[in-house]
Each structure stands twice: as C-alpha cells, then as structure tokens.
Amino acid sequence: xxxxxxxxxxxxxxxxxxxxxxxxxxxxxxxxxxxxxxxxxxxxxxxxxxxxxxxxxxxxxxxxxxxxxxxxxxxxxxxxxxxxxxxxxxxxxxxxxxxxxxxxxxxxxxxxxxxxxxxxxxxxxxxxxxxxxxxxxxxxxxxxxxxxxxxxxxxxxxxxxxxxxxxxxxxxxxxxxxxxxxxxxxxxxxxxxxxxxxxxxxxxxxxxxxxxxxxxxxxxxxxxxxxxxxxxxxxxxxxxxxxxxxxxxxxxxxxxxxxxxxxxxxxxxxxxxxxxxxxxxxxxxxxxxxxxxxxxxxxxxxxxxxxxxxxxxxxxxxxxxxxxxxxxxxxxxxxxxxxxxxxxxxxxxxxxxxxxxxxxxxxxxxxxxxxxxxxxxxxxxxxxxxxxxxxxxxxxxxxxxxxxxxxxxxxxxxxxxxxxxxxxxxxxxxxxxxxxxxxxxxxxxxxxxxxxxxxxxxxxxxxxxxxxxxxxx
Amino acid sequence: xxxxxxxxxxxxxxxxxxxxxxxxxxxxxxxxxxxxxxxxxxxxxxxxxxxxxxxxxxxxxxxxxxxxxxxxxxxxxxxxxxxxxxxxxxxxxxxxxxxxxxxxxxxxxxxxxxxxxxxxxxxxxxxxxxxxxxxxxxxxxxxxxxxxxxxxxxxxxxxxxxxxxxxxxxxxxxxxxxxxxxxxxxxxxxxxxxxxxxxxxxxxxxxxxxxxxxxxxxxxxxxxxxxxxxxxxxxxxxxxxxxxxxxxxxxxxxxxxxxxxxxxxxxx
Ligand SMILES: Cc1cc2nc3c(=O)[nH]c(=O)nc-3n(C[C@H](O)[C@H](O)[C@H](O)COP(=O)(O)OP(=O)(O)OC[C@H]3O[C@@H](n4cnc5c(N)ncnc54)[C@H](O)[C@@H]3O)c2cc1C
Ligand SMILES: Cc1cc2nc3c(=O)[nH]c(=O)nc-3n(C[C@H](O)[C@H](O)[C@H](O)COP(=O)(O)OP(=O)(O)OC[C@H]3O[C@@H](n4cnc5c(N)ncnc54)[C@H](O)[C@@H]3O)c2cc1C
Numbered sequence: 001x002x003x004x005x006x007x008x009x010x011x012x013x014x015x016x017x018x019x020x021x022x023x024x025x026x027x028x029x030x031x032x033x034x035x036x037x038x039x040x041x042x043x044x045x046x047x048x049x050x051x052x053x054x055x056x057x058x059x060x061x062x063x064x065x066x067x068x069x070x071x072x073x074x075x076x077x078x079x080x081x082x083x084x085x086x087x088x089x090x091x092x093x094x095x096x097x098x099x100x101x102x103x104x105x106x107x108x109x110x111x112x113x114x115x116x117x118x119x120x121x122x123x124x125x126x127x128x129x130x131x132x133x134x135x136x137x138x139x140x141x142x143x144x145x146x147x148x149x150x151x152x153x154x155x156x157x158x159x160x161x162x163x164x165x166x167x168x169x170x171x172x173x174x175x176x177x178x179x180x181x182x183x184x185x186x187x188x189x190x191x192x193x194x195x196x197x198x199x200x201x202x203x204x205x206x207x208x209x210x211x212x213x214x215x216x217x218x219x220x221x222x223x224x225x226x227x228x229x230x231x232x233x234x235x236x237x238x239x240x241x242x243x244x245x246x247x248x249x250x251x252x253x254x255x256x257x258x259x260x261x262x263x264x265x266x267x268x269x270x271x272x273x274x275x276x277x278x279x280x281x282x283x284x285x286x287x288x289x290x291x292x293x294x295x296x297x298x299x300x301x302x303x304x305x306x307x308x309x310x311x312x313x314x315x316x317x318x319x320x321x322x323x324x325x326x327x328x329x330x331x332x333x334x335x336x337x338x339x340x341x342x343x344x345x346x347x348x349x350x351x352x353x354x355x356x357x358x359x360x361x362x363x364x365x366x367x368x369x370x371x372x373x374x375x376x377x378x379x380x381x382x383x384x385x386x387x388x389x390x391x392x393x394x395x396x397x398x399x400x401x402x403x404x405x406x407x408x409x410x411x412x413x414x415x416x417x418x419x420x421x422x423x424x425x426x427x428x429x430x431x432x433x434x435x436x437x438x439x440x441x442x443x444x445x446x447x448x449x450x451x452x453x454x455x456x457x458x459x460x461x462x463x464x465x466x467x468x469x470x471x472x473x
Numbered sequence: 474x475x476x477x478x479x480x481x482x483x484x485x486x487x488x489x490x491x492x493x494x495x496x497x498x499x500x501x502x503x504x505x506x507x508x509x510x511x512x513x514x515x516x517x518x519x520x521x522x523x524x525x526x527x528x529x530x531x532x533x534x535x536x537x538x539x540x541x542x543x544x545x546x547x548x549x550x551x552x553x554x555x556x557x558x559x560x561x562x563x564x565x566x567x568x569x570x571x572x573x574x575x576x577x578x579x580x581x582x583x584x585x586x587x588x589x590x591x592x593x594x595x596x597x598x599x600x601x602x603x604x605x606x607x608x609x610x611x612x613x614x615x616x617x618x619x620x621x622x623x624x625x626x627x628x629x630x631x632x633x634x635x636x637x638x639x640x641x642x643x644x645x646x647x648x649x650x651x652x653x654x655x656x657x658x659x660x661x662x663x664x665x666x667x668x669x670x671x672x673x674x675x676x677x678x679x680x681x682x683x684x685x686x687x688x689x690x691x692x693x694x695x696x697x698x699x700x701x702x703x704x705x706x707x708x709x710x711x712x713x714x715x716x717x718x719x720x721x722x723x724x725x726x727x728x729x730x731x732x733x734x735x736x737x738x739x740x741x
Contacts, residue, residue, distance in 0.1 A: 273662060307668040319665035322483050323506055
C-alpha cells in the first residue's frame with residue numbers, strides 16, 4: 001500500500017480555498033459518506049468531504065491531494081452494491097451530487113450533456129419531455145449518471161438496448177494529478193486510437209473523476225406492453241428464456257423471480273399486485289416481459305405470439321399490463337426487491353454473476369444445491385434476458401464473522417461454477433471493494449497485471465479510490 | 474346474478490395538466506384510462522363471479538366513440554358484454570342528464586339482453602368530474618335502494634352484503650336486489666387481464682346505443698340543453714395538507730405529544 005499522508009490543517013486550508021464553504025471535516029462529515037448500500041465490505045469515515053460544484057473545482061482539489069499524497073474517493077449517490085465509494089483509506093471524499101444540472105440537448109444528434117450528479121430518474125423524465133428515451137434502466141433510479149457510467153450499470157432494459165456503456169458518447173475527466181481532459185466525441189463511430197472513453201466506463205472511480213457526460217438518447221417508443229407469466233416452478237420459468245431470442249421477439253425487459261422474493265417486496269410496498277394462484281394452482285415463479293415499439297398495432301402480433309409460446313411452454317396463464325397504472329404497479333413491485341430484502345434482514349451480501357442465457361437453469365440448480373450447506377438464507381432474482389443473476393445471502397441471527405466466513409466459502413464455490421460456465425463475476429454492479437479477491441482469481445495474474453498497469457498510467461501515486469477493482473491493499 | 478357496471482373514460486390524472494389561463498383540464502395528448510373507481514366496481518363484480526361463475530357482467534359507458542377502448546379494457550378484465558351510449562345529442566350532459574340517459578340505457582340493455590339486472594355498480598366518483606353525483610342520481614331514476622362507498626360486496630341468500638367505508642371503520646349493510654352500489658378504493662387492485670380475454674376483447678364488437686335506439690329518452694332532459702347545471706367557473710381546489718396522526722405508546726403519551734404539537738403551532 002502506498003504511503004498516504006495525513007490531512008493536516010494546512011491542507012484543509014488549501015482545500016477551503018479550492019471549494020470555499022464546502023469543506024467538511026471530522027465529526028461534521030455526513031456518516032453516509034463512510035459507505036454505500038453494502039456496509040458488509042467495510043465502513044470508514046473520510047477525514048474530509050467536499051460537495052464539488054464544477055470541473056475546475058474538482059481539478060483544484062485533485063492538484064492539492066496529488067501533491068500531498070492524500071487518497072481521494074469519488075462518490076455519487078452511494079447506491080453502489082460493492083463498496084465502490086467507500087473511502088477505505090480515509091482521506092477526501094468528493095461527492096458529485098451538487099453537480100446536478102442537465103446542460104443541453106442536441107436533438108438532431110440525439111445527445112444530451114449532463115453533469116455527473118444528475119440522477120437517472122431526473123434524466124429519464126426530462127428526456128421524455130423531449131420525446132426521447134435514455135435506455136439504461138438500472139433498478140435504483142436515484143443513482144447518479146456519473147455512478148452509472150463508472151459502474152457500467154445495466155438494468156432491466158439491457159436485454160434489448162444494452163448497458164450504460166452503449167450510451168456514453170463523450171466525457172470530461174479530471175485525472176488524479178488534477179489535469180482536465182476530454183474523451184470521446186458526439187459521433188456514432190470512432191476508430192481513433194485506444195478508446196479512453198471506454199476505459200473510463202466501468203472503471204469505478206479508479207482512473208479519473210468524470211465531471212461532465214455526453215450521453216446518447218433514442219426516440220421514445222410510443223407503445224409499451226408488459227406480460228406477466230406465472231409458472232408452477234422456477235425450472236419451467238427459466239427454461240423458456242432462450243426461446244425469446246430464438247424467436248426474435250426482442251423483449252425490452254425479461255426478468256424472472258420466485259414467489260418468496262415477490263412477497264417480501266409486496267410487503268415492503270404494502271400492496272399485493274401479483275396473483276399467487278391461478279385456477280387453484282400455486283404459483284412458484286414469475287417471468288416478467290416488456291415489449292416496446294411504435295404502436296400497439298405493431299406490438300399486438302408479437303404479444304400474441306409470445307403469449308402462445310409461453311402457454312405452450314407451461315405458463316399457467318399470461319396476464320397483460322398495457323395501461324399506465326398497471327405498468328406502474330407491475331414494475332414497482334419488481335423494482336423494490338432489494339428494499340424488500342433489506343427490510344427483512346440484518347446481514348446482507350450479494351453477488352451479481354452473469355452466465356450464458358442457456359446456462360441459467362443449470363446454474364440456479366447448482367446454487368440451490370450449494371446453499372443447503374450454509375446457515376444463511378439465499379434469495380435470488382435476475383435479468384433473465386442477459387443471464388445476469390442477483391444472488392443475495394441474508395441472515396438476521398448469525399454472528400457477523402461467521403456469516404462472512406460462510407458467505408466467502410459459498411461465493412467461492414458459486415463463482416467457480418460461473419467461470420466453468422463461461423460467465424463473469426459481475427454483470428453490472430462492479431468489483432469495488434467487496435469483490436477484489438474474487439476478480440483476482442477469475443481474471444488471473446496476467447489480466448490483473450494489465451489492469452494494474454493501466455491504473456498506474458492514470459494514477460501513478462495510486463491516490464484515486466485505493467483498494468478497489470484491481471488494487472489490493 | 475346479473476350485474477351492470479357503469480364506467481367512464483377519464484384522462485390519466487397522473488399526467489393531468491391544467492391550462493393556467495382557462496383553469497380547465499388539458500386533455501390533448503393525455504392518455505385515457507378507465508376511471509379507477511369504476512375499475513374497483515368491476516373487480517367487485519368479478520369477485521362475485523369468481524364464486525358464482527354463472528354471473529353475467531355487462532359494462533355500460535356513455536361518451537365519445539373513443540370510450541370504446543375503455544370498454545374493451547373492461548371486457549379484457551372481466552366483463553362479458555359491453556355497451557356504449559354515444560350521440561352528439563347527449564354531449565355536454567351534466568350529471569342529472571347523464572344519470573337520466575344511463576337509466577334509460579339500462580332499461581334498453583335489459584330489453585336487448587332479455588334479462589333484468591340484480592345490481593348496478595358505479596364508481597364513487599369520476600376522477601375528472603369528481604362530483605360523485607351520477608351513482609346516487611342513477612339510483613333515484615331507477616327507483617333502486619343505494620349503498621355508497623363500498624369496498625367489497627358478497628352475494629348472500631338474503632341479498633347483497635356490502636362492506637362499506639365509514640368514518641371510524643368498516644360497516645356492513647345488507648341490501649335487497651335490485652340495488653345500486655358505488656365503490657371506493659379497497660385494499661386490493663383490480664386483476665390483470667389475461668391474454669386470452671385480451672385477444673377476445675380486441676375482436677369483440679361493442680354494441681352502440683344512439684338516440685335513435687334510445688327512443689324513450691326525452692331530448693328536453695338530455696345533452697347540453699337538457700342540463701340544468703350552469704358551470705360558472707372551474708378551478709383546481711387547493712391541495713389539502715395531510716393530517717398528522719398522533720399515535721404514541723400510551724394514551725397519556727399521545728395526549729402529551731398532541732399538547733406539544735398544538736403549543737408549538739400556537740393553537741393553545
Ligand atoms: C435498490 C437498488 C437497485 C439497484 N439496481 C441496479 C441495477 O439494476 N443495475 C445496476 O447496474 N446497478 C444497480 N444498483 C447498483 C447501483 O445503483 C449502481 O451501481 C449505480 O450505478 C451507482 O451509482 P451511484 O451514483 O449511487 O454511485 P456510488 O455508489 O456513489 O459510486 C459507485 C462507484 O462509482 C464511482 N463514481 C461515482 N461517481 C463518479 C464520477 N463522477 N466519476 C468517477 N467515478 C465515480 C465511485 O467511486 C464508486 O466506485 C442498484 C442499487 C440499489 C440500491
Ligand atoms: C359525446 C359525449 C361527450 C362527453 N364528453 C365529456 C367530457 O369531455 N368530459 C366529461 O367529464 N364528460 C363527458 N361526457 C360524459 C358526461 O357528461 C359525464 O360523464 C357526466 O357529467 C359525469 O359527471 P362526473 O364526471 O362528475 O361523474 P361522477 O358523478 O363523479 O361519477 C360517478 C360514477 O358514475 C358513473 N358514470 C359517470 N359518468 C358516466 C358515463 N359517462 N358513463 C358511464 N358511467 C358514468 C361511473 O361509474 C362513475 O364512477 C360526454 C358524454 C357524451 C355522450
């Protein structure tokens with residue numbers, strides 16, 4: 001670990017000059033800044049926090065920290081699930097939440113330029129007013145776009161539209177030494193040297209600080225229909241997933257989940273939306289599918305054909321949501337899975353593996369078998385359409401250290417299976433602090449070495465977000 | 474049992490916009506939905522049908538041609554048959570004229586279906602007009618007993634048992650058929666349409682009733698001319714702040730808390 005220096009009163013005075021009135025120290029720092037949504041990976045208060053307001057200000061702060069060897073961690077909304085914005089070495093936290101302005105639209109090129117602290121929900125709603133859609137749709141709508149880009153967030157619509165990466169055109173970045181640079185451009189293709197913009201996407205705040213983003217939009221689809229297909233059990237539910245691709249249905253979203261997780265989410269929301277029984281048969285699992293297009297007329301035949309296929313493949317029925325209130329209800333329940341779990345559990349860990357779509361069924365079978373050896377509960381759901389599973393380990397009564405030990409063993413075994421199936425250890429949440437040793441195992445020493453080498457080119461003093469992704473402490 | 478459900482197509486209030494100059498609803502580009510309270514009425518009928526499958530549910534709406542989509546949605550959810558009352562002569566009806574036309578339309582539907590309805594279900598109110606008058610007025614025109622603000626209805630040997638929202642809890646009222654019941658928001662949502670019903674509804678032909686068929690309607694009581702209500706001004710009512718519920722561990726603690734709150738507000 002590099003030899004970081006302490007934040008002295010002199011340094012604080014310098015920082016105060018860079019960001020007047022917004023340098024917060026010691027016990028006055030917001031305790032939220034010590035963690036994200038996954039405190040299980042570690043919690044630490046920073047010595048200083050600064051709610052930055054501009055690129056120039058971030059640059060000035062970085063120059064000071066670079067000169068004095070102070071570790072710096074960038075934080076968006078802190079909704080990350082891998083301890084990415086946890087300032088595990090202390091030092092300075094730069095929060096981007098105040099850089100929350102949508103700067104301009106370029107509707108001829110379907111692009112929008114924003115500050116990094118704009119929330120996903122804010123952009124989604126605003127873009128609609130301009131007749132546009134910002135396709136990435138991760139579950140947490142209160143995350144910042146800077147955080148979304150830094151983690152290459154995925155979400156429900158990834159199956160049709162891809163992840164955040166596919167919607168980043170250009171960005172302004174402050175490097176660890178305070179230099180300001182710009183990557184990418186407002187064009188739809190490029191073959192102009194190494195793609196620095198793509199290196200930044202998914203780099204989890206370890207290479208530079210994003211202070212402005214130009215994102216791609218698409219014309220908003222005019223019609224949306226969701227289908228809910230209940231199944232007697234999960235196996236039947238998952239096995240239909242590949243058929244959606246073989247038949248070219250192009251769903252916008254394709255999610256699966258078991259009844260238990262739905263029940264806790266509906267309890268959290270205080271409202272039952274999904275049926276539990278169809279004609280006397282208990283439902284075990286659900287598939288939720290959304291189609292979008294230019295008109296209902298265009299969607300009707302697709303919906304009908306997909307429904308027929310679902311019924312043939314054992315769906316107990318197919319229920320349709322095509323009115324604004326029903327669409328809202330159906331997706332509200334799906335979006336609250338994590339909150340539902342969090343409310344019912346004290347110790348929580350998760351993993352976010354991705355496997356080839358045709359391997360979901362055997363993978364889930366493996367997980368079901370593996371979990372029997374442990375004392376914690378395992379709940380999972382997933383973006384079925386892209387083979388991405390969120391597997392939660394939950395306990396309310398286990399000893400914390402014992403929980404961590406058992407989870408480690410469990411994750412080791414299921415990650416090994418992931419690799420065996422040709423998968424990846426994170427589909428969209430990232431590596432952060434919590435998954436470094438698993439990445440090390442999965443990526444191997446050659447690839448880890450390449451990553452660390454890249455890190456050192458951007459950040460020779462290793463001051464930016466230490467302890468994350470490829471940098472072990 | 475035969476149930477008729479009255480449904481009105483309304484703009485989705487989630488997206489309601491008011492024209493600041495005229496203070497009226499802007500309807501252009503706002504999606505239309507089935508009045509949510511009518512959705513609850515339909516769900517109540519569907520729940521009766523769940524227990525008594527020979528129940529017949531007919532939906533009736535008055536409005537412009539586009540109200541057909543609302544009726545289609547009801548067919549997809551639970552209705553067996555749908556009727557649309559539509560005619561320029563009926564446009565501009567106030568609640569009195571609307572309920573009068575609906576009462577005559579119900580008689581006509583009974584004649585066409587060759588069956589009487591045991592119950593007429595309405596929403597408590599339409600979320601756009603918001604008067605909550607049509608249901609009670611319709612009951613008067615039909616000469617039926619009425620129960621308002623129902624949450625749920627059970628069909629029993631001695632008539633309908635209506636679970637009703639009251640000031641301080643629920644009350645159950647028994648009512649003989651034929652009757653009219655208006656529904657408010659229960660704790661459950663209306664069911665989702667199934668794909669089979671959806672496809673059938675899309676292909677269904679919705680029967681239309683115009684002034685030509687509804688010969689028993691006296692034109693002097695229908696449409697704009699037949700409406701005694703004169704609208705002087707419309708405005709958006711000020712938003713009522715949510716009340717504060719004081720609920721401490723003990724009655725005493727609650728009283729103290731209330732005292733604190735009232736003192737702070739300088740009320741006492
Ligand atoms: C209920 C819930 C549901 C979720 N659903 C999904 C989902 O469906 N798909 C998905 O992908 N994720 C999901 N997430 C995870 C999380 O929302 C995303 O990882 C999100 O992108 C994090 O954004 P944030 O603003 O909260 O970032 P933070 O948590 O603050 O930071 C995340 C990482 O990004 C870095 N970072 C933040 N801002 C910048 C910047 N301006 N420049 C450089 N680096 C920066 C941080 O250093 C950190 O490493 C979910 C989380 C929750 C709580
Ligand atoms: C051609 C045409 C155009 C019309 N255009 C409009 C318009 O632009 N705006 C408008 O508000 N009304 C319109 N109407 C309908 C009619 O004028 C209103 O429905 C009526 O005034 C209801 O008042 P309210 O909204 O206060 O209902 P409320 O008394 O609040 O409604 C209570 C319940 O009565 C029932 N009900 C009310 N109205 C109807 C209906 N029309 N059909 C079936 N059941 C009903 C429902 O169950 C409802 O929940 C139109 C009618 C016609 C024929």
